[in-house]
Amino acid sequence: MRRGYFFSLFAFLFARLVLYLRAMKSAKQIQECFESYLQGLNYSRRPDELYAPIRYVLSLGGKRIRPTFLIMAYNMYADDIERVFSTAAGMEIFHNFTLLHDDLMDRADMRRGKATVHKKWNDNTAILSGDGMLVLAYRYLAESSAPELKKVLDLANETFTGIMEGQQYDMEFETRDDVREEEYIEMIRLKTSVLLAACVQMGAMLGGATASDQELLYEFGEKIGLAFQLQDDLLDVYGDPAVFGKKIGGDILCNKKTYLYINAYRLADGKQKSELDRWAVYDGNDPDSKIAGVRSIYDAVGVKALSEKLINSYFDEAMTKLDQVNLPADRKSLLREYAGSLLNRVL
């Protein structure tokens, strides 16, 4: 009887242990584990002038959304999440490379409250360190587990190509005044969404997901990415500067043809249209008046609500895709919650 009792206790504790070890990690746990892995990486070869800017950019933090998505998607299928950290690092380093070169091309002085690389060093350092980061991204991707290496590379290459196409469109749109809504959506899909989508798919792929689950998860990431970028555009106009981390009104000052701008122009009456045209060529020394002037037209024609509606619709589409993934609901709930938290939604 006594022995039976101890045996039962042991079996119970063992089962709890297995459950604990098998427990899926929360987004926060994953972010913390991954951040400590990323900061522990040693990319300190010589010459230091090449590597110091890379360390600088990677130490600036950020929410590590892409690796978190990748690791969470993997974690839906498998528990040994450390196995995909190098792949996740490759995707995060690539993302930071795009920020470095995009900031140079956009002549942006600040990123995450700190000076950008071309401001802190110079343009050539930004070009070459960026190139170095892109190669570094591939170094980590090449550490992906052997059987899936080719698939990981193919997905990464197609994704990276798309992102550069998106950046090219983004630059072109700044000097065009006939950008259509669907062109804008395609641009942000390329520039922002495909990387999120690829991360989610890549995690699932490494975890052994079926092709159809991978496709659903790619589409989930794509829709979340669209919602996320549209929300970012909204916050750029209506956000709280303390929370947003960038100056409010940047898109307006750069004449970015965002969803808000395109629709405001479409809905504006003759007087509002000519006001928008006037602000577009404004080069006076009171940028705040331009921001306030354009925003008042946004308010008048009601593009904030329009944008929120579209964000909700992309978010709902994403959730539908996730619902269709062939896994028990409890394996999907953490990813669902994380996506919701990114869009300030409680699910």
Next chain:
Amino acid sequence: MRRGYFFSLFAFLFARLVLYLRAMKSAKQIQECFESYLQGLNYSRRPDELYAPIRYVLSLGGKRIRPTFLIMAYNMYADDIERVFSTAAGMEIFHNFTLLHDDLMDRADMRRGKATVHKKWNDNTAILSGDGMLVLAYRYLAESSAPELKKVLDLANETFTGIMEGQQYDMEFETRDDVREEEYIEMIRLKTSVLLAACVQMGAMLGGATASDQELLYEFGEKIGLAFQLQDDLLDVYGDPAVFGKKIGGDILCNKKTYLYINAYRLADGKQKSELDRWAVYDGNDPDSKIAGVRSIYDAVGVKALSEKLINSYFDEAMTKLDQVNLPADRKSLLREYAGSLLNRVL
């Protein structure tokens, strides 16, 4: 009797056919095949503003030395050379990417007699198209045959990293006046040699060479690369402008701390040293006088002969490495001749 005769004739012709099909390709044949493969590649996605500069750079020609080395090295071990064309294209596209970004960083206006990308378009186009080319290089590398893919990537990644380190040193050396000869040699090893060396090793690796043969061939490529760059430096001062393809004296105008300059400064007497110092800060409007002035000191102290001696010594080392490769001499003769032709040597 009659049947026996026909049989012999048939066997003879069949053997000739096999021999013909198995025959190794000359450097010229390889260059032609590869060039036609490269020009047949279709990298014409949208937006065209991203891809037009890539097509432009790849259409400017050049000697295709790196893919030729890769394919020749493969051909020493195997005959189906088309199998490595995508890998060779990856290495050639990477090389052209470095030219694009280096020209931007060096503010060079001309390359192969044509306007560079940042001159023909603008800086941002040069940055982004260059990034696009780097990703394109990886796309072709990822098509390398599956069993060797990881090894190809590891070698490419380490090589590309080294090349960026070399470019960083090159930029730093322009503003330093205490660059030592061994630092210069290490810089050109990184900036030029490791890519040639990696191409030769990669071809051999894909052809199934042993690890020790691969190592010998890497060292062969490395020494050829050093000889080649030193010769390029020599031609920059003493070459025939019509043959050289670039303006003569460019290194002198940029205060490049070449082997010639470093040794001229070391061997110069007090008067010559102060003359070199004066030219280093010259900003008058007669660049030709600077070129002639510095060259006359090179002549006086005899650095041309010194450089030729070092080129010969690297070339001889390269040949010794090739001799040690465990293959019949006739499988190695074409590579030997090609390396010799690059350095204007008849072997």
